[in-house]
Amino acid sequence: MDRFTVELIVSNHYGVLNRITGLYARRGYNIDSLYVNETENPEKSRMLITSKGSEYIQTQMVHQIRKLHDVQKVILMTQINR
Amino acid sequence: MKLSGSQIVVERLLAHGITTVFGYPGGAILPLYDELYKNSDKLNHILTAHEQGAVHAADGWARACGETGVVIATSGPGATNLVTGIANAYLDSIPLIAITGNVAVSMLGRDSFQEVDIVGITQPIVKHNFMVRDVAMLEDTLNQAFSIANSGRRGPVLVDIPKSVQTDICEYRNKTPLPAKKTYCTFDAGQVSSAIKNCKRPYIYAGGGVISSNAEPELGVLSERLSAPVGFSMMGLTALPDEYKLNLGMAGMHGKLAATAVKAECDVLIALGVRFSDRATGNATEYGEGKLIIHVDIDHAEIGKNVPPHMYVNGDVKDVLTQLLPLLPAMRNDEWLARIDELKLKGKTEYASSGFTPRNIIETVRGFCGADTVVATDVGQHQMWVTLHYKFQKPRTLLTSGGLGAMGYGLGAAIGGSIARGRQRSVLFTGDGSFGMNLTELATAVSQKLPILIVILNNNALGLPRQWQGVFFEKRYSQSTLNRKTDFVALAKAFGAEGYLAEDLTRLEYALNNLPDRKPTVIDCRIGMDERVLPMIPPGGSVKDIIVK
Ligand SMILES: Cc1ncc(C[n+]2csc(CCOP(=O)(O)OP(=O)(O)O)c2C)c(N)n1
Numbered sequence: 200m201d202r203f204t205v206e207l208i209v210s211n212h213y214g215v216l217n218r219i220t221g222l223y224a225r226r227g228y229n230i231d232s233l234y235v236n237e238t239e240n241p242e243k244s245r246m247l248i249t250s251k252g253s254e255y256i257q258t259q260m261v262h263q264i265r266k267l268h269d270v271q272k273v274i275l276m277t278q279i280n281r
Numbered sequence: 282m283k284l285s286g287s288q289i290v291v292e293r294l295l296a297h298g299i300t301t302v303f304g305y306p307g308g309a310i311l312p313l314y315d316e317l318y319k320n321s322d323k324l325n326h327i328l329t330a331h332e333q334g335a336v337h338a339a340d341g342w343a344r345a346c347g348e349t350g351v352v353i354a355t356s357g358p359g360a361t362n363l364v365t366g367i368a369n370a371y372l373d374s375i376p377l378i379a380i381t382g383n384v385a386v387s388m389l390g391r392d393s394f395q396e397v398d399i400v401g402i403t404q405p406i407v408k409h410n411f412m413v414r415d416v417a418m419l420e421d422t423l424n425q426a427f428s429i430a431n432s433g434r435r436g437p438v439l440v441d442i443p444k445s446v447q448t449d450i451c452e453y454r455n456k457t458p459l460p461a462k463k464t465y466c467t468f469d470a471g472q473v474s475s476a477i478k479n480c481k482r483p484y485i486y487a488g489g490g491v492i493s494s495n496a497e498p499e500l501g502v503l504s505e506r507l508s509a510p511v512g513f514s515m516m517g518l519t520a521l522p523d524e525y526k527l528n529l530g531m532a533g534m535h536g537k538l539a540a541t542a543v544k545a546e547c548d549v550l551i552a553l554g555v556r557f558s559d560r561a562t563g564n565a566t567e568y569g570e571g572k573l574i575i576h577v578d579i580d581h582a583e584i585g586k587n588v589p590p591h592m593y594v595n596g597d598v599k600d601v602l603t604q605l606l607p608l609l610p611a612m613r614n615d616e617w618l619a620r621i622d623e624l625k626l627k628g629k630t631e632y633a634s635s636g637f638t639p640r641n642i643i644e645t646v647r648g649f650c651g652a653d654t655v656v657a658t659d660v661g662q663h664q665m666w667v668t669l670h671y672k673f674q675k676p677r678t679l680l681t682s683g684g685l686g687a688m689g690y691g692l693g694a695a696i697g698g699s700i701a702r703g704r705q706r707s708v709l710f711t712g713d714g715s716f717g718m719n720l721t722e723l724a725t726a727v728s729q730k731l732p733i734l735i736v737i738l739n740n741n742a743l744g745l746p747r748q749w750q751g752v753f754f755e756k757r758y759s760q761s762t763l764n765r766k767t768d769f770v771a772l773a774k775a776f777g778a779e780g781y782l783a784e785d786l787t788r789l790e791y792a793l794n795n796l797p798d799r800k801p802t803v804i805d806c807r808i809g810m811d812e813r814v815l816p817m818i819p820p821g822g823s824v825k826d827i828i829v830k
Pocket of ligand 1: 659660661662663664686687688689711712713714715716738740742743744745746
């Protein structure tokens with residue numbers, strides 16, 4: 200399994216984190232690390248979520264996250280083999 | 282102009298062209314119901330017997346007319362009663378707005394009377410949901426809700442409005458409704474068309490995305506141009522008329538033999554607006570063997586989710602076909618067409634039936650219906666028999682719970698479908714099990730004077746689980762035999778509806794010849810307990826495993 204990180208720009212709003220982590224939980228993927236902070240624009244926050252999964256899982260996660268209304272940007276950042 | 286939150290809701294619904302809503306009142310939504318009372322000349326509210334009936338009706342309404350369904354419920358139990366219906370709309374990509382009341386903002390988070398976190402509860406089964414804590418946000422939120430429900434892949438959106446927000450006042454700006462975001466898709470149409478041109482045995486697999494994007498005419502042209510047979514997922518049924526020579530009907534677990542067998546033998550599979558659900562696909566690995574799969578879907582997450590395609594286009598089916606069709610020449614492979622005819626014939630002989638069988642009942646009822654008649658089903662064997670044997674002619678005339686497979690969907694849907702079509706007669710095919718789940722909506726059909734025809738294929742059983750138990754559990758019929766002795770004729774009459782018992786086709790025809798115009802009718806059709814849905818492919822199987830007898 201590959202470790203992968205997605206970088207997200209999302210609305211800085213209650214409940215948004217829940218919607219995103221819910222997508223991971225629903226598919227049974229553990230989140231290994233999670234980092235959230237407000238950006239220069241207080242209406243947006245930036246998230247970094249690291250998890251493990253095959254290439255299939257990685258693309259699925261990116262596509263599913265992208266569909267969330269509160270998500271403005273999704274980048275699949277790293278694919279470090281382990 | 283200063284308006285209350287409730288007035289804003291009504292104004293927004295009207296601005297979005299909504300004239301019919303379904304719902305059920307309660308404490309936390311009373312301010313909105315007061316506004317509905319004052320606007321009843323413009324906005325027709327259909328009161329159901331249960332919130333689940335209301336949400337299924339709004340969903341059926343949306344499917345039948347292609348517009349956004351709206352359902353309203355109170356907080357707590359009212360909201361939780363919507364959950365099955367919201368999930369149903371989500372899995373079948375039906376545009377729906379659910380408006381729920383909640384306790385006043387000051388009471389939120391205190392486990393107040395009838396407070397539930399419906400935003401949290403419905404999170405995995407909506408496209409998006411909102412809790413509106415400030416009346417100043419309400420107009421924009423509702424505007425966005427309609428846009429989200431109709432942008433890209435359609436689906437439900439829930440808007441939770443605390444009671445205090447319904448009574449708070451703010452400036453109403455009467456903004457123009459936000460249009461749904463249109464997905465314009467650019468793709469290499471030349472590459473896709475040459476791939477198709479290089480193949481000899483084309484097959485089109487069409488799903489709900491065709492109906493959702495109103496691409497039925499383009500689908501017809503594509504099929505004729507390529508002389509390609511069309512098989513459907515359950516959600517795609519009705520896109521082409523049954524009598525069309527290349528329409529093979531539904532493919533998959535309980536689909537038609539020809540639709541599944543021809544699919545297995547094609548060399549190019551053009552999949553339009555489908556998600557390759559396990560019920561339609563079976564063994565996903567064998568599925569793609571020996572063929573080129575071209576997948577067109579509006580939802581990028583569906584591409585490669587269940588079946589990896591060789592080529593894909595992420596876009597709206599109508600938009601994609603409009604770009605593709607000019608590049609495709611007329612094609613015809615007589616050998617392939619002959620093979621299709623052969624498999625069709627094989628299927629026909631497998632399904633021969635005589636007597637008071639589900640198929641004959643469905644065909645007899647069909648004889649009394651028009652091309653425009655909306656047909657709803659519940660879930661079980663009867664649903665599969667309808668999808669196998671009812672000859673649909675026009676799009677959006679089938680209302681059925683595809684992705685969720687929710688027993689109890691049908692009566693609400695038939696009510697919504699009838700209202701969407703100017704209160705015409707709609708038909709519900711149901712089973713004695715499913716009907717038992719939400720039959721209280723008979724009261725709604727009676728009070729609305731809807732001439733709904735309810736045909737119960739009464740086998741004294743939960744037929745579909747029973748059939749599976751017969752095949753996979755050595756006939757241990759655990760909890761699937763119903764010894765209820767319900768007198769459905771008396772029950773119908775108790776509700777103020779008409780009721781008939783039919784044990785043969787003559788009695789059925791008599792009932793069909795005597796349907797009242799301004800109330801629903803229940804016909805209790807007694808069929809054998811051991812009638813089966815055939816063919817059948819076991820879960821995860823392929824056409825090689827098909828059971829036909
Ligand atoms: C709400 C719900 N509960 C359980 C099921 C599982 N289930 C699928 S079909 C079926 C039996 C349906 O019985 P009936 O409505 O009488 O139809 P039949 O199969 O006999 O035609 C059951 C229990 C379901 N689909 N939906």
